[in-house]
Amino acid sequence: MQPTAYEPDFTKNDFAFWARVVHFESRYWSINELLTDIPSQNxxxxxxxxxxxxxxxxxxxxxxxxxxxxxEVIEDKKQFMKALDAGEPATGSKLETIPLNALDEEQFIEITDHFAPNQPIVIVNEGLLMYLSLPEKQKLFKTIHTILSKRGGYWITADIYINRGPVPEALKRSDRLTKFFEKHKVHEQMFESFEVAKQLFNNAGFVVDKEAVTDYAKITAIEPMMKSATEEQLALVRQGGRIQATWRLKVG
Ligand SMILES: C[S@@+](CC[C@H](N)C(=O)[O-])C[C@H]1O[C@@H](n2cnc3c(N)ncnc32)[C@H](O)[C@@H]1O
Structure with a gap:
């Protein structure tokens, strides 16, 4: 069987692998955390x-x-969902799984019109901005700003990634995901610093309303990550500093 991009071997004593799992778990929960204290019906x-x-x-x-x-992703996802057979949503709830190219403003606006009129909405994303060039990011910022200006609400993005230069060898995994990042120049498309990121959002008419704080108690991969870490790897991670943040933005 072909390995997947993430090559999940959960028995492996592999620090770089577990650090990645910790990162993805933490990123997932960070969005949920920022959803809890705002109206998030839509x-x-x-x-x-x-x-x-x-x-x-x-x-x-x-x-x-x-x-x-x-x-193409939505097509496959719908098959997964059928197989998962997760049951009916709670009373008054509804899940739509539909295609949207986030850079297609017309399609984007049409989809937000599915929500009940005159209610605020929350747009969320993780793992998108680093695949977009600066003009593409700015196009997306403009679309989201237009929608939130009209309806009210928030944008929660976990994609505030900072380019800290090449990943040290001791923290690197040589796998398909790493090659994918290199091919798509993911590091080059990250922000230069948190200040530069903030300025770009401010220039697009957003202000940072809140930043997520990692709740390590929720992260199941912390334990295997720490067990597999060498002193050198831990020191490199500490020296490297923060590389990602999740921000809740609103129209300024
Ligand atoms: C790294 S994955 C992140 C997936 C998921 N959010 C997660 O955290 O596991 C990037 C996703 O962005 C999607 N994507 C890339 N360009 C897009 C675009 N222009 N509009 C919408 N989705 C896009 C890809 O299809 C892919 O599913």
Missing amino acids: ILELSSGFSFRGLAQVQQPNVHYIDTDLP
């Missing part, structure tokens, strides 16, 4: 991939969740 997720936050959110009553990604 949620649109962009580029959700094979994440099933929508299924979980509609277990609460009166949540309309629209889960989107590119058409």
Whole structure:
């Protein structure tokens, strides 16, 4: 069998692998955390991939969740969802799983019109901005700003990634995901610093309303990550500093 991009071998004593799992777990929960203290009856997720936050959110009553990604991903995701057979949403809740190219403004606006009129919405995403060039990011910022200016609400993005230069060898995994990042110049498309990121969002008419704080008690991969770490790896991680943040933005 071909390995997947993430090559998940959960028995492996591999620090770089577990550090990656910790990162993805933490990123997932950071969005949920920022959803808890705002009205979040109407949620649109962009580029959700094979994440099933929508299924979980509609277990609460009166949540309309629209889960989107590119058409080919949504086609496969619908098959997965059929197989998962997660049951009916809670009373008053609804999950839509539909294609959306986040750079297609017309399609984007049409989809947000699925939500009840005159209600605020929350747009969420993780793992998208670093695949977009600066002009593409700015196009997306403009679309989201237009929508939130009209309806009210928030944008929660976990994609505030900082380019800290090449990953040290001791922290690197030589796998398909690493090669994928190199091919798509993911590091080059990260922000130069948190200040530069903030300025770009401010220039697009957003202000940072809140930043997520990692709740390590929720992260199941912490234990295997620490068990597999060498002193050198831990020191490198500490020296490297923070590379990612999740921000809740609103129209300024
Ligand atoms: C790294 S994955 C992240 C998936 C998921 N959010 C997660 O955290 O597991 C990036 C996703 O972005 C999607 N994507 C790339 N360009 C996109 C675009 N222009 N509009 C919508 N989705 C896009 C890809 O199809 C892919 O599912």
